[in-house]
Each structure stands twice: as structure tokens, then as C-alpha cells.
Amino acid sequence: MEKKSAVRPAAVALDVVDFAWPDGQQVFAGLSLTVAPGEFVAILGPSGCGKTTLLNLLSGFEQPDRGSVRINDAAVRPDMPELGYVFQSPQLFPWLSALENVRFGLRMANRLPPAAQYARARDYLALVGLAGAEAKLPHQLSGGMQQRVSLARTLALEPALLLMDEPFAALDAITRNSMNEETLRLWSALGQTTLFITHDIDEAVFLADRVVVLGIAPAGIARIAEIDLPRPRSMRTTRSLPRFIACRNALMEQINLAVQAA
Numbered sequence: 001m002e003k004k005s006a007v008r009p010a011a012v013a014l015d016v017v018d019f020a021w022p023d024g025q026q027v028f029a030g031l032s033l034t035v036a037p038g039e040f041v042a043i044l045g046p047s048g049c050g051k052t053t054l055l056n057l058l059s060g061f062e063q064p065d066r067g068s069v070r071i072n073d074a075a076v077r078p079d080m081p082e083l084g085y086v087f088q089s090p091q092l093f094p095w096l097s098a099l100e101n102v103r104f105g106l107r108m109a110n111r112l113p114p115a116a117q118y119a120r121a122r123d124y125l126a127l128v129g130l131a132g133a134e135a136k137l138p139h140q141l142s143g144g145m146q147q148r149v150s151l152a153r154t155l156a157l158e159p160a161l162l163l164m165d166e167p168f169a170a171l172d173a174i175t176r177n178s179m180n181e182e183t184l185r186l187w188s189a190l191g192q193t194t195l196f197i198t199h200d201i202d203e204a205v206f207l208a209d210r211v212v213v214l215g216i217a218p219a220g221i222a223r224i225a226e227i228d229l230p231r232p233r234s235m236r237t238t239r240s241l242p243r244f245i246a247c248r249n250a251l252m253e254q255i256n257l258a259v260q261a262a
């Protein structure tokens with residue numbers, strides 16, 4: 001697929017980050033992680049280990065008590081144009097068409113005249129496989145299609161860093177598999193740095209260049225696994241590779257150890 005944009009992917013650096021909630025619960029102590037421009041990193045870990053908190057720190061919604069979170073060498077702020085988010089629920093406006101939902105972010109960013117906003121919104125809807133669905137309202141779309149609209153809305157802003165918080169957790173297994181392939185197709189076309197939170201070990205291994213396993217808070221990073229499976233990846237071939245199976249079994253073991261250690 002042809003590149004749609006000249007996204008310059010962002011570098012991410014968390015440097016010895018401490019974070020506790022106001023009630024005193026420590027989630028991270030001395031957490032450090034760097035993500036290279038264009039890298040796809042999955043964050044995996046048991047429930048309550050701090051995955052969403054980590055994303056909130058990376059997006060500047062929460063501030064560390066100590067240490068720093070930097071995007072392209074600048075302290076992160078929630079309004080940075082580099083940042084794009086995709087959440088578990090598509091969060092579409094029910095009264096706006098698919099096209100207007102995608103255009104919404106562009107309208108808010110106010111960087112393009114209206115005709116160019118519509119052109120770009122159409123482009124990104126087509127890119128996620130929804131050409132022809134422009135006029136549909138969210139309730140006329142399946143769950144998977146709604147999540148595609150949400151993805152198109154975020155991608156249309158051409159973020160340098162895409163933060164995805166369990167984006168496909170609410171979808172059925174078949175739709176989820178096709179969204180995983182779609183995510184890789186879009187990532188290789190657009191090239192943005194991506195951090196993808198998931199509970200699902202297979203999903204993490206299938207998608208990522210590296211999988212970061214978090215232990216129960218405040219353990220921080222329990223393991224970082226390099227996933228050197230060949231790209232492009234597909235469900236059918238990648239998931240049956242012996243290396244895929246070995247990698248996911250090793251990660252499963254690691255997560256079990258993290259849970260037992262808590």
C-alpha cells in the first residue's frame with residue numbers, strides 16, 4: 001500500500017518514573033523504557049499491573065512524581081499534536097455519520113480547510129476498508145466497523161505516536177483477528193510509533209516488535225521480549241510458526257510467575 005502521509009514517528013522515553021495515586025498506592029517505582037521511532041511495542045500484564053496508568057503517563061494525563069516522560073525529547077503534554085489515542089470503546093458521536101465522526105478530530109484540530117478535512121476523512125475511511133459507509137450512522141455499523149471508524153478518526157490526524165488501550169477487547173474473536181491484521185497493514189503503511197496495551201498474549205506477539213511484560217504493581221517491567229518474527233505477518237502463517245508458539249509460551253510462563261510473585 002502506498003504511504004498516505006509523511007508521518008515522522010516519535011521517540012518515547014520514560015526515565016526512572018515513580019508514580020503513586022493520591023491514596024498512596026505505588027504503581028511504578030523507577031520505571032524506565034525507551035521506544036524507538038516507528039517501533040511497535042505491546043504492553044502486556046495481569047489485571048491491575050498498571051497498563052492503563054502507563055498509558056496515562058505516556059499521554060500526559062497523569063504526571064510522574066519523579067522522573068520524566070518525553071516525546072521527541074519534549075516533556076509530554078496531553079495536547080501534543082504527536083499523540084493519537086484509540087480506546088476499547090469506539091466513542092463515536094451517535095448522531096454523526098461515519099464521515100463526520102472521522103472529520104470531527106480534523107475539525108477540532110483546525111489545521112485544514114473544510115474541503116481538505118472531508119477529503120482526508122474520506123481517504124482514511126477508505127484506508128480502514130469503509131469506503132461506501134460514509135453516510136452510515138454508528139448504530140448502522142457492526143462493532144468492528146465502529147472500531148474501524150474510531151481508528152480512522154485517530155489516524156486521520158496522522159499522529160506520530162499512537163496509543164492503543166485494549167482497542168479490540170470488546171470484539172468477537174474473528175473480528176479481532178481481522179482488526180489485528182488491519183492494524184499491522186496500517187502501521188506498515190503509515191509508520192507511526194505504536195504502543196498497544198493488551199491482556200492477550202497471542203495478540204501482543206502477533207503485533208509487536210517488542211513485548212513489555214509488567215509485573216503486579218509496583219514491580220514495573222518484569223521482562224522485555226524481542227519478537228523477531230518475519231513481517232509482513234498474517235494470522236494464518238505467523239501464528240503457526242514454531243517461533244510464535246515458543247515466544248507466547250515463554251511469555252505466558254513469565255506472566256504466571258509475575259502473578260505468583262505478587
Ligand SMILES: Nc1ncnc2c1ncn2[C@@H]1O[C@H](COP(=O)(O)OP(=O)(O)OP(=O)(O)O)[C@@H](O)[C@H]1O
Pocket residue numbers: 021022023025027045046047048049050051052053054199217
Ligand atoms: N484513579 C485511580 N485512583 C486510584 N487508584 C487507581 C486509579 N486508577 C487505577 N488505580 C489503581 O492503580 C493500579 C493500576 O491500575 P491500571 O488501571 O493502570 O491497571 P491495568 O493493568 O490497566 O488493569 P486492567 O488490565 O484490569 O485494565 C490498580 O491497582 C488500580 O486499582
